[in-house]
Amino acid sequence: MRGRGTAILLRIAQAVPVIFGVIVISFVLTRALPGDPAVQFAGAAATPESIEEVRKALGLDKSLPEQFAIYLGDLAQGDLGQSVSTGRPVLTELAARLPASLELTLTALILSCVVAIPLGILAATRPGSWVDQLCRLLVTAGVSLPTFFTGLVLIYVFYYVLGIAPSPLGRLDFIYLDPPHVTGFFLIDAALAGDWETWVGALKQLILPAVTLALFTLAPIARMTRAAMLTALGADYVRTARAAGLSRHKILYGYAFRNALLPVVTTLGMVFSFVLGANVLVEKVFAWPGIGSYAVEALVVSDYAAVQGFVLAMALLFVVLNLVIDLAYSVIDPRFGAEAK
Amino acid sequence: MLSISNLCVSFKTRRGDVDAVKGVSFELANGERLGIVGESGSGKSVTSYALMRILDAGGRIKAGEAVYGGVDLRRASESAMKDIRGREISMIFQNPRAALNPIRKVGHQIEDVLRRHGQATASNAKEKAIEALEAVRINDAPARYEAYPFELSGGMCQRIVIAIALACNPRLLIADEPTTGLDITTQKTVMDLVDELVRARGMSSILITHDLGLASQYCDRIMVMKDGLIVEEGDPAELFANPQHPYTNRLVDATPRRGVSIRSLLPEDRRTPEPPREIRDEPLLEILNLRKTYMGKSGPVHAVKGVSFTIRQGESVGLVGESGCGKSTTSSMIVRLLDSSSGQILYKGEDLAALPAKDFARNPLRGKIQMVFQDATDSLNPRHTARQSIAEPLHRMTDLKGERLAARVLELAELTGLPAHLLDRFPHQLSGGQKARVGIARAIAPDPDLLILDEPTAALDVSIQALVLNLLADLRARLGMSYLFVSHDLNVVRLLCDKVVVMKGGAIVEAGPVEAVMDAPTNPYTSELLSAAPQAPSRRAA
Amino acid sequence: ASADQIVVVTGQTINSLDLHRTGTNRPSYQVAINCYDRLVTFGTKTLENGDISFDYSQIEPELAESWTTSEDGLTITFKLKPDATFWDGRKVTAEDVKWSFDRAVSVGGFPTTQMKAGGLSRPDQFEAVDEATFVVKLDAPSKLSLPDLAVPVPFVINSEVAKAHATADDPWATEYLHTNPAGSGAYKVARWDSGQQIVFERFDGWVGGPLPQVKRVIQREVPSPATRRALIERGDVQVSFDIPDKDAAELAEKMTVYSTPIANTIHVVGLNFAFEPFQDPKVRQAIAYAIPYEAIFQTAAYGRGAPLWGATDPITDASWPRKSPYFTDLDKAKELMAASSFANGFKVPLSISTDLASWMEPTALLIQEAVGKIGITCEVEKIPGANWRTAVLVEKRLPFHLENFGGWLDTPDYYFFWAYMKGNLFNSSNYENEELQKLTEETLPMAQDDPEYLPKIKRMFEIAFADLPRIPLYQPALNVAVNGASGYQFWFHRQLDVRPLSVAEG
Amino acid sequence: MTDGTLPAAPVARSQTASHILYVLRENPVTAASFVMFAFFLLSALIGPYVVPYDPLATDAVNALQPPSFAHPFGTDALGRDVFSRVIVATRLDLVISVAAVAISFVIGSVLGAIAGYRGGLIDAVLNRILDTIMAFPLFVLAMGIVAALGNSVTNIIIATAIINIPFYARLVRAEVNIRREAGFALAAKLAGNSDARVLAFHIFPNALPPMMVQVSLNLGWAILNAAGLSFIGLGVKPPTPEWGIMVAEGANYIVSGEWWLALFPGLWLMLAVFTFNMMGDGLRDIVDPRRRT
């Protein structure tokens, strides 16, 4: 147990340089963006003087190292700065939008797992069969389409033509009121408030974008499940279990699958962080008020603080995610920490 | 109790059906201990898997009958088989650590079986599991119940596997090479334990092994398998004394045992006289107080704690000891793959230890000290053909090119008895013995003075081991090399070496001429090692 | 949709509720329009096609009940409506107006610049004489002063609320008003989620005009135009604001689509005088004859808006935007090119903005192909939106580009001031002409009915068309699709005025 | 192996050919994907010379025509022939994906190999750097890079390459690390190879089979990435035909009924990504000598 604890502490310590690296890179990257935010925000009819004023107000008249030092100082006080384009503190903005992205991403991943893991197991129990090939074809087809395209096609078919899906207007149709804010996850908040009508409304809005993202993530999860299950099923301990007369179910799930879970969890983590970045496109299509679309907008108008804040938030999320994965690992695998790298 | 007749098993593969077992028949009586020996791939394991109906996908019983206590094993329903497995017949496998679910507490793994077969309920499962652990004499069973396999040593893991196998009091235990991968001393304790338990419970057992010595020591009857067929069977002593089938003959011959010469391991028709050789007095290599300390996670690990010995020109020195005693570390330092922490390695008076290992590749002395690795498969680049592997050192360390290089490769192949048509094969297309030859050819390519052999035969069949040992003996005589022969098998060391050094825990406990040490060990540890090795009965004088 | 609620979708993001704040974007101006009042506003007129548009020639009261201009034109005195109150019930006073105007001329940036256009630049020009009387003093009389008070910028803020939230660092309470409007306008902001939606709720005490019929207006931001189209077509929303020309052309068959040519706005091709070949008038004219106007108008604008090429009649009036005398004639273009000092052609990048790609991209591609035929090789260079302004307007470094300036104040001199005067922002061509410069300065404050006005303006048109620093293509339209609502009015500021909207019957 | 290559026996060569044939015959899906790949290669090579129309020629009169005999994939908003554009785009898309993957492959391999072989501080530092890159949401990082450098083909390639580097570096690092102490690596040292040679000619080539799978996945991913950038408006410059831009632009026409604008480039894009993804296992089998029999 102590091994695990230390191993996790070690991971947290390792995250420190990563976060710092992210801070530096995001700072440099934003300054390398071509637009001049002072000009941008001074407005259409600005005079050179007013542009200079804006520049001063934004602190952009200082040298880069100075700006960086100020930025670091602010960060140390938990101040991510103000988004110039929305004029609101980046932190507030992120706090409002992150749950939207997370809710979407998590729903998509759950959906994806529910489909992909059984598919992978099915394929692994019959390697080389037509079932295996079919699974491979299906999941690969899913990953071959650009998400924005899938999203638009889904909207076209299910909303425009068939009229089954609700209007793609973000997280909640305007006939509902937002559930009281607790976690920011509408499904959870609505459930907590016992407002099932809103819950259903939020769920309806979630389905299409989540399916769009899920289609994209089926392949890596199914592939990894299949490969890991094949390895596990071929392992000696499965043979031992069979020789001891354990039931097929116990062998498949109790022995093989639990071992296969390790690489699958790693893959899930990668897919999660990948999707969180990639759902920019889906958010755009479904007018989803997530963190991704926020970043795109900020990037386009060279809103330094917003971009930096976004990147930092994602990096922290990434670190947390890795910790969660490590925790999952340590729950699944008793060897974790004993042979920590 | 078990009766098998004409059992045939085949596998569906990419290149059509492969017949692994081609008609095996035998009977097993209550309480009988049967041994099955044979070379690798002869179908020993497949036969036992077929009995349990746990063949891999693609494998099926093509023909024959197998009846266990009145149940037709071939036709019984899958659920009936599940009740037989573990309850009536159970198995233990080689590589015990891999045979256990790495992420499940061993106690729970035992419980799984107990509960599957209705031997325990949720409430008393733990109690019963601990009983089962106690039965295999694991000390502090309640604590081990909570352990994961990675927290246990190989020997302990094998005890757990045995506990699982015996948990439901089966009437037949099949042990498929149960001690491969274990230390020689552990092997003995494990085998003794199995034997004792089997006898005490009046069970029958089938021991599958390629070690004739082991089989004869622990079995009442031995069957010899080759190419999916049983070629001979009989009482161990009888079989050894008077083998009938040529294959059995060869197997018996190849088994190293007390009081034979290296040549007599070979089949009779291949025994040429042992070439003469000369050991000169001047030391080739002097090891002086060599030490190696690794920086481990939990403090420094003293792998080698100051060893000193000398190898004279033309002399073979054996280095023996249990797993982890520092044999490989010592040889790595000598061959300059590893920097020593302190001490000297004097090669013809020059201190090699002073030369950093990472620059030694460019040193002209590089070719003078070469090594043959334990695992022939692992030591050959999977992407290089045999020819490329053998040519590699010539390329790097000589200026042979083109025709002359090719000729030299052919010469080396011939020297090591490797047929020329195999030179363009990749390692996975070669057999174990052939791979060993490629490894040896490569090692002798730059004309070394000293060859370090790190358990070169550990992964090989006895008959192939015999060939390789003789090849080494021939080469030594022809090329005048000195050997440092690392092994845990004293019987093998005795055959090839002039001198032996026994290590334990990183230090030398005994050293001296091979006969002296082995016949009259002064150190108790040496005696223990010697007695742990299974002794094959000697062959009746032919 | 219920009878007193309207849902609007748009692709734009409102980033502030305070127009005066630095960084507030264009779509946010609608908050100033719908939630605040000005002293005056423009009237409306019915266009030939039946659409309703603002009327630049008519100034109407909003907060002011009446106003008088002194003889010398230097003082304008406003009387405020006596029953005008802010949302919090407090009476609107001249003090509030003064504070708001002071703010507009002091905060800097766009509002200050816009105020200057009407000759309003210092707080001492504004005086609250008593509770209901407000005076504006001008340094020089200008025809632009009164109209400039009808644009969104000089809106009236509840100064007491604002002052309560002002700080030493932030005397104009920009932080507070940024998220908390405090006005007297027809709608209150019930809710604002930046990047998602704004919800307007009617203020029943509004006296600035006829009380709106709709209680709630929800405006959702939907970035994908395809999604917006699906929404309006299915009738789930009542108004889709600022839709692409193509959708406008197609949706017109299914519902009401308003496509109003935007006042004083022209899509032009800019030829930068800093680039040597464009200093040759023959080259400029050759390009003007090479451009496939009709194809551009059809593919880039789907025929929405007004064509601005091929004028045959002499100039007799001061209307603007107007057709140029150029038309597509490749032979003539080739002739001119051959006669120029760049007979062998040249290479030049044709720059467009990613943000405006919807019209710029097809236009650029057609131009690229056409000028290729007269020996000008160009590669279309897409400049990120964030860069665009800097490159084209501030640094004025794009040799060959597309541009689309539009003036709020609907007079040609105002347009010329920004687009043809040396150094001014929208003169992206580095164009300089002394005569034109002088004429513009003279006409700018001049009343439109001044007898000297028309001749001078005509001369300006001639020079602009002869020199051709900007080749007009067409006058773009603002397209709004309406499905289940009525009362849409077009406004020069190109934002949706939700006040006149009502839910359509049936 | 450069100078280390022996005069390869002719047997070996024909063996390679027959090995490839064998791998293809064994798995029909792989074979199909290789056929598809050949088709794309062919399109890329000769496509521009055989298409019926100039992919850039506009024809405002014939804008937005549905598929017909004259225009099998219809025409776009400027009257350009979609079929010609789709075919001609193959080359650019292949160039983007192959170049991006090649760059990340090379850089990632070198970094990963060194870190995996040396271990210690270098390894730790590299790992932190890779973590840092991975901690960025990759697509947004790509957007940032393209936005900062400008949206040229080169920069799209660079951005795509950068975000892919960690995957290769990680993979190579792991593969090299497990082989660092392998017998054949030690043997190569004994044969007189310097560390660098052991790494480059003995250990690294053995990491190729698993990398092939990664390469094939990434080829597809690179195209999708470019398409995503186009959707955001950071793709290649118009009027250059590129599938991503065509889908992204065409996507806006789906609702208005001009389905062919997005469908055909989308189909091609999907087929290409699909082909790349499916090729992975086959590629791995081909470079893996152990699959030879």
Ligand SMILES: Nc1ncnc2c1ncn2[C@@H]1O[C@H](COP(=O)(O)OP(=O)(O)OP(=O)(O)O)[C@@H](O)[C@H]1O
């Ligand atoms: N799953 C399989 N598919 C195809 N062939 C197989 C399979 N399992 C075993 N074989 C073949 O069956 C034959 C017998 O194998 P088996 O494992 O029984 O040998 P063994 O005598 O146990 O050898 P060893 O001593 O190496 O364990 C071998 O030739 C092997 O190649």
Ligand SMILES: Nc1ncnc2c1ncn2[C@@H]1O[C@H](COP(=O)(O)OP(=O)(O)OP(=O)(O)O)[C@@H](O)[C@H]1O
């Ligand atoms: N790189 C290393 N870091 C830390 N400890 C090591 C390292 N390599 C070996 N050791 C330790 O040094 C000791 C000697 O190892 P060595 O490999 O020399 O044993 P060996 O006698 O060759 O055993 P075997 O018979 O299993 O090959 C062991 O306890 C081992 O755990």
Ligand SMILES: [Mg+2]
């Ligand atoms: Mg076996």
Ligand SMILES: [Mg+2]
């Ligand atoms: Mg060893």
Ligand code: NI
């Ligand atoms: Ni990632």
